[in-house]
Amino acid sequence: MGGFQGFITEILANRSTVGAIAPSTPMLAKAITKPARDSIGHRRWLEVGPGTGVFTRRLIGALHEGDHLDVVELNSRFCKHLRKSVLPVSGSQVTLHEGSIEEVNLQGGYDGIVCGLPYNIFPTHVSRSIIRRLVSMLKEDGTLSFFEYAAIRNLRQVVGNKDMKRVSRWHARFVERLQDDMDSSRELVLMNLPPAWAVHLSPKKSMS
Numbered sequence: 001m002g003g004f005q006g007f008i009t010e011i012l013a014n015r016s017t018v019g020a021i022a023p024s025t026p027m028l029a030k031a032i033t034k035p036a037r038d039s040i041g042h043r044r045w046l047e048v049g050p051g052t053g054v055f056t057r058r059l060i061g062a063l064h065e066g067d068h069l070d071v072v073e074l075n076s077r078f079c080k081h082l083r084k085s086v087l088p089v090s091g092s093q094v095t096l097h098e099g100s101i102e103e104v105n106l107q108g109g110y111d112g113i114v115c116g117l118p119y120n121i122f123p124t125h126v127s128r129s130i131i132r133r134l135v136s137m138l139k140e141d142g143t144l145s146f147f148e149y150a151a152i153r154n155l156r157q158v159v160g161n162k163d164m165k166r167v168s169r170w171h172a173r174f175v176e177r178l179q180d181d182m183d184s185s186r187e188l189v190l191m192n193l194p195p196a197w198a199v200h201l202s203p204k205k206s207m208s
Helices: 003-013 026-032 034-038 054-062 076-093 124-136 152-159 162-181
Strands: 044-048 068-073 094-098 110-115 138-149 182-189 196-203
Touching: 026 034, 026 054, 026 138, 026 182, 026 196, 034 054, 034 110, 034 138, 034 196, 044 054, 044 124, 054 068, 054 076, 068 076, 076 094, 110 124, 124 138, 124 162, 162 182, 162 196
Parallel strands: 044 068, 044 110, 068 094, 110 138
Antiparallel strands: 138 196, 182 196
């Protein structure tokens, strides 16, 4: 399995666990992995939901000597693809964990976390659990990076039913609270299907 055809096959076969509408583009990968490329020192990184490895390749390319990357993927076919086509170049610097981020046993204390799951498509209780777990796994100066499909919330408000509109409002409030509680930055990536915001969140630094 590989490329666009393999990705679409997984969407059709596993719609409940493959939330992305289409594979992320290199432009979104560049935006979402910026903190990894800008980092120095011995760092620990975590990627959740790599899919076919568009973000993973960028993260591997940003690894320095002494860095380590944990990759968590639930879908077994994606895991097989990652082991065969993406991870061999990384040697011992990358560990693939097959399972759910809510169940995989990880130590936490990551310098950076990249979430490739389009969480605003998931049920509210799932997205809330995922994001809260990821925030709890950051170091005090770490960065959580994820993406949101642009205009999805507005579209749901226009064409969605009552339940969809309620979910959309919940997602909006949840992200707003996160951005209020943490230092945040956003970059709009138009060259993606659909266009997406790359979002970066870091714990606010205490005033000394």
